[in-house]
Amino acid sequence: MNKQNIYTGDSKLSELICRNCNLLLVMSRFGISLGFGDNTVQEVCEKQNVDTDTFLAVANFMEKESPHNDKIGKNISVESLVHYLQQAHSYFLDFCLPAIRRKLIESIDYSGNDLVVHILKFYDEYVNEVRSHMEYEDRTVFKYVDALLNGKDTEGYSISVFEEKHNQIAEKMSDLKNTIIKYYPSHLNPNQINSVLFDIFSCEKDLTLHCKVEDLIFIPAIRQLEEEMNTPVKNDKNETPKINALKTSNGTDKTVSQEILSKREKEIITCIAKGMSNKEIADKLFLSTHTVITHRKNITRKLQIYSPAGLTIYAIVNKLIKLQDVN
Secondary structure, rough: OOOOOOOOOOOOOHHHHHHOHHHHHHHHHHOOOOOOOEEEHHHHHHOOOOOOOOHHHHHHHHHHHHEEEEEHOOOOOOHHHHHHHHHHHHHHHHHHHHHHHHHHHHHHOOOOOOOOOOOOHHHHHHHHHHHHHHHHHHHHHHHHHHHHHHHOOOOOOOOOHHHHHOOOOOOOHHHHHHHHHHHOOOOOOOOHHHHHHHHHHHHHHHHHHHHHHHHHHHHHHHHHHHHEEEEEOOOOOOOOOOOOEEEOOOOEEEEOOOOOOOHHHHHHHHHOOOOOOOOHHHHHOOOHHHHHHHHHHHHHHHHHHHHHHHHHHHHHOOOOOOOOHHO
């Protein structure tokens, strides 16, 4: 740790854990096991096949609760970060939240008190919300990132869609703890319920930090990746290649192919050729008007065609639409 209290690759990992035990959760989500002696962060990461920059980005965030480097996205491995987030989901859904429920049941006296039953029902509803939230990320967001990394069709999805939907899932946990503190029956075992409350407080903080990692590290990193994928890079012969180099989880370079137009962009061109407005296109394709406008800007940049008439000609020539369907 340097003078600014920032973890570095030269820091001894065992010393950092003793200063901040929350790093144990970070380690487990990166797949770092104990028993590493006095090795430094970099030595441990290299031995256990973890990207050092990504680990340090998250570890420093947990210390400061804000990124210590505005250009952090350039130094991390997107694959390693996604793996970390997936393991965090598994921790919450398969271990932490079920454990709290078991302890909550042990502390509840079902006889003659509807409130405690409603508390458990409230908790179960909350866990279902968290599960839906995280399963959406696993099923849709991380699948999109994988497609982006491998040059596959992303079907018009972008990280801005996730950003708009992303909510703070820890907020309702705060409602639960406040309900227990204010209204839990006083005659029940205080040791049991206080132990549950302690776990709820810890889980709430962990969930809050998890969401902040997604908001302040993951989303900016993917937005930067999107920009890199959409920015032509000139080679030594002043030619524009169709690939960009990205850092993978083990720090090596990985080439990612880039299609000229995505499937969604072709759909939008077809709609433009039919004379549809941005709002009509948005309604037809179940998108926001803002997303349609963004796609049109990307189409213009890629094709260097600026008018609807020019896009109509492009659509006809490339057999995206039949002449009789043109409006």
